[in-house]
Amino acid sequence: MPDYASEHRRSIDDPVGFWSEHARALHWYRPFEQVLDTSRSPTGRWFTGGQVNACHEALDRHVESGAGERVALVYDSAMTGAIESITYAQLRAQVAELAGWMQARGIVAGDRVLIYMPVIPEAVVAMLACARLGAIHAVVFGGFGAREVATRIDDTEPRLILAASCGLEPGRVVEYLPLLNQALAQCRHQPQACLILQRPQGPAALTPGRDLDWRREVPGSPPAACVPVDANHPLYVLHTSGTTGRPKGIVRDTAGYLVALRYSMHAVYGVAPGDVFWAASDIGWVVGHSYMVYGPLAHGCTTVLYEGKPVGTPDAAQLWRVAARHGVNVLFTAPTAIRAVKREDPRGELPAAHDLGALRALFLAGERADPDTIAWAQRSLARPVVDHWWQTETGWPVAANCLGLEPLPVKPGSVSVPVPGFDVRVLDEQGLPVAAGGTGSIVLKLPLPPGCLATLWRDHEGFVAAYLTGFTGYYLTGDGGLLDTDGYLHVMGRIDDVINVAGHRLSTGEIEQALASHPDVAECAVIPVADAIKGQVPMGLVVLKVGVTRPQDGLRAELIARVRDDVGPVAAFRDCHIVARLPKTRSGKVLRGTMRRIAAGENPATPATIDDPLVLDELRPTLRRAADSGGG
Ligand code: COA
Numbered sequence: 001m002p003d004y005a006s007e008h009r010r011s012i013d014d015p016v017g018f019w020s021e022h023a024r025a026l027h028w029y030r031p032f033e034q035v036l037d038t039s040r041s042p043t044g045r046w047f048t049g050g051q052v053n054a055c056h057e058a059l060d061r062h063v064e065s066g067a068g069e070r071v072a073l074v075y076d077s078a079m080t081g082a083i084e085s086i087t088y089a090q091l092r093a094q095v096a097e098l099a100g101w102m103q104a105r106g107i108v109a110g111d112r113v114l115i116y117m118p119v120i121p122e123a124v125v126a127m128l129a130c131a132r133l134g135a136i137h138a139v140v141f142g143g144f145g146a147r148e149v150a151t152r153i154d155d156t157e158p159r160l161i162l163a164a165s166c167g168l169e170p171g172r173v174v175e176y177l178p179l180l181n182q183a184l185a186q187c188r189h190q191p192q193a194c195l196i197l198q199r200p201q202g203p204a205a206l207t208p209g210r211d212l213d214w215r216r217e218v219p220g221s222p223p224a225a226c227v228p229v230d231a232n233h234p235l236y237v238l239h240t241s242g243t244t245g246r247p248k249g250i251v252r253d254t255a256g257y258l259v260a261l262r263y264s265m266h267a268v269y270g271v272a273p274g275d276v277f278w279a280a281s282d283i284g285w286v287v288g289h290s291y292m293v294y295g296p297l298a299h300g301c302t303t304v305l306y307e308g309k310p311v312g313t314p315d316a317a318q319l320w321r322v323a324a325r326h327g328v329n330v331l332f333t334a335p336t337a338i339r340a341v342k343r344e345d346p347r348g349e350l351p352a353a354h355d356l357g358a359l360r361a362l363f364l365a366g367e368r369a370d371p372d373t374i375a376w377a378q379r380s381l382a383r384p385v386v387d388h389w390w391q392t393e394t395g396w397p398v399a400a401n402c403l404g405l406e407p408l409p410v411k412p413g414s415v416s417v418p419v420p421g422f423d424v425r426v427l428d429e430q431g432l433p434v435a436a437g438g439t440g441s442i443v444l445k446l447p448l449p450p451g452c453l454a455t456l457w458r459d460h461e462g463f464v465a466a467y468l469t470g471f472t473g474y475y476l477t478g479d480g481g482l483l484d485t486d487g488y489l490h491v492m493g494r495i496d497d498v499i500n501v502a503g504h505r506l507s508t509g510e511i512e513q514a515l516a517s518h519p520d521v522a523e524c525a526v527i528p529v530a531d532a533i534k535g536q537v538p539m540g541l542v543v544l545k546v547g548v549t550r551p552q553d554g555l556r557a558e559l560i561a562r563v564r565d566d567v568g569p570v571a572a573f574r575d576c577h578i579v580a581r582l583p584k585t586r587s588g589k590v591l592r593g594t595m596r597r598i599a600a601g602e603n604p605a606t607p608a609t610i611d612d613p614l615v616l617d618e619l620r621p622t623l624r625r626a627a628d629s630g631g632g
C-alpha cells in the first residue's frame with residue numbers, strides 16, 4: 001500500500017507523470033497527444049487529442065474481458081419490495097438497445113438528453129445510453145419543483161427527455177408528468193419527444209405527438225455501438241445551486257473524469273473490482289453520477305441502487321438490511337441520513353441484528369458531519385467512518401482519509417487531508433496564505449486535477465467570474481475553514497449563500513426568487529437556521545407591499561406552497577415570518593450575514609454601515625428563537 005504523503009507529493013510535483021500513469025487503465029480509441037493543456041483554460045484540460053467512451057469504460061470493457069456475468073447493479077426498493085440483480089452483460093444489452101432506439105431517432109454526439117427519473121435501474125440505463133452515443137445527459141433530481149426543471153430544460157435545450165411516470169416517496173406517489181408538463185409550459189425550448197417509462201405504481205397520461213411509451217418503443221431496437229468521443233467532450237451537465245437564483249450547469253469532461261473516478265475507487269475508498277459499493281444517494285446529485293454510476297462501474301464493482309429512505313420505509317434498519325443483504329463492502333451516505341437513523345436508534349442496536357461482515361467502511365459527505373454522529377456510527381458499526389469533503393464542481397473527493405493508501409490517524413471534526421491531485425490552500429481576504437490553524441477561504445491551486453469541472457454550460461465567463469477571479473491562480477470552493485499544523489483540513493461551512501438542507505444543496509437566492517414572485521411581496525430574505533436532523537433549513541423573512549392587509553396565516557401558507565411548487569419539497573421551507581422591515585446597510589444591501597449569525601446563536605456587533613439599528617433590534621427575538629430551537 002503506497003504511503004499517503006509520498007503519493008500526494010508526487011501528484012503535486014509531477015501531475016503530468018502521475019495522471020498519465022493512471023490514464024493507462026482506460027481504453028483509448030485514440031491515444032492522447034498532451035496530458036495537461038493549460039493554454040485554453042487556467043483550470044487545465046486533460047488528455048487532449050485522445051478519444052474514449054464512458055459507456056465502454058463502464059460496461060463493454062468488463063464484458064469483453066470476461067466479467068460479463070458479474071453483477072453490475074443491484075436494485076433494492078424499500079418502496080415496492082423489488083430486488084433485482086443485473087449483470088454487466090445484461091446491463092450492456094439494455095443500454096445498447098436504448099442507445100439504438102435513440103440513434104434511430106437521430107440522437108448524435110453532442111445532443112443533450114434530459115433525464116428525469118427516480119432511483120431505478122432504467123435511470124442508469126438512460127445515463128449510459130447517452131454516454132454510449134456521446135449525447136450529453138442532464139439529470140434532474142425528482143424532488144425539484146417545476147421551475148427548477150424548466151430552468152434546466154431551457155439551459156440545456158435537450159432534443160429528448162427520458163422520464164419515468166412517477167417517483168415513490170413515503171406515503172405518496174410523485175407524479176412526474178404533471179410536473180414535466182408544468183415545466184414545459186414555462187419553457188422557451190421544447191424537446192422533439194419525451195420517452196416515458198410507465199411505472200405500475202403511477203402510470204401517466206401521455207401527451208399525443210410528444211410522449212412515447214418506453215416499453216413499447218425500445219424493445220427490439222438494434223443495439224448501438226459505442227461512439228468514441230474526444231477526451232474533453234462533455235459527458236454531462238449537472239446543475240447545482242450557486243449564489244444567485246440561477247443554477248449553474250457544471251460541465252464534466254469525459255476522459256479526465258473516468259481516470260479520476262477509477263483512481264478514487266481504489267485510493268480513496270479502498271475498493272477493488274468485484275467489490276460491492278453502495279452510495280445511498282440519488283442519481284440527481286453528483287454523488288449519484290460519480291459513485292452510483294460511473295465510478296463503481298468503471299472500476300468493475302457492483303453498484304447498489306436503493307429506492308427508499310434511511311428511516312420510515314419502513315424502519316431505521318434499512319441501511320443495515322441492504323448492506324447485509326447485498327454484501328456491501330463500502331457504504332457512502334450523507335450525515336443527515338445517519339442523524340435520522342441515530343434519532344430512532346440512539347444506542348446503535350439495530351446494526352447488530354444484521355450480518356455486516358462484508359462492510360469495511362462508512363464514508364460520509366455532502367454536509368458537515370458533527371462529531372456526535374461520527375462517534376455514534378463508529379460505535380455502532382465498529383468500522384472506520386470517514387468524513388470526506390467535495391462538491392459537485394470537483395466531481396470526486398478533495399479531502400479524505402484515503403483507505404486505499406496508508407490510512408492516517410483520524411482527527412474528529414476534520415475531513416482529513418487533501419486527496420492526491422488536489423493542492424488545497426487557505427487564503428485570507430487579501431489572497432495571502434493563512435498560517436496553519438488560522439481560518440480563511442478554502443481554495444484549490446490551479447490547475448485542477450482530472451475530473452473537476454471544465455467550465456459552466458454556455459457560460460464560460462460566469463465560470464471564470466464565480467470560481468477563478470476571487471484569487472488569481474486558485475479555484476474558489478466557496479467553503480471556509482483551516483488547515484492545521486498536521487496538514488488536516490477542517491471545513492467550517494459555506495461563505496456564500498449556498499445552504500445545505502438534508503444533504504441537498506440549495507441557494508437562498510432560489511428560494512428568495514420564489515417568494516419575491518408572489519404579488520403581495522415587496523422584498524424578502526432567506527437565511528439558514530440549524531436543524532437537528534437536516535443540518536440546516538431555510539427561514540424566510542418577508543416584507544409585504546404597502547396596503548396588503550390580508551390575514552397573515554393564509555398568506556404564509558401561500559408563500560410556503562409557492563416555494564414547494566417552484567423550488568421543490570426538498571427545500572423543506574416551512575418557517576416563514578412576515579416582518580415590517582429588513583435590516584439594511586446605508587447603500588441598501590440586506591444584512592443577511594448578520595441575521596444569519598444571530599440565527600446561528602452568535603452575537604455579532606451591529607455593523608457600522610447599518611442604516612437603522614432599530615430594524616435589526618426588532619428582528620433579534622425572531623432570529624434568537626430560531627437559534628434556540630434549531631439544533632435541539
Ligand atoms: N422526489 C420527490 N420528492 C422528494 C424527493 C424525490 N426524489 N426527495 C425528497 N422529496 C420530498 C420528500 O418527500 C419530502 O416531502 P414532504 O415535505 O412532503 O415530506 C421533502 O422532499 C423533503 O425530503 P427529504 O429531504 O428526503 O427529507 P425527509 O424529512 O423526508 O427525510 C432524511 C429526512 C434525512 C431521511 C432524508 O433527507 C435523507 O435521506 N437525506 C439524505 C440525502 C442524500 O442522500 N443526499 C445526497 C448527498 S450524499
Ligand code: AMP
Binds near residue numbers: 368388478504
Ligand atoms: P454538493 O455540491 O451538493 O456536493 O455540495 C458541496 C458542499 O457541501 C461543499 O461546498 C460543502 O459546503 C458541503 N460539504 C460537502 N461535504 C462536506 C463535509 N464532509 N464537511 C463539510 N461540508 C461538506
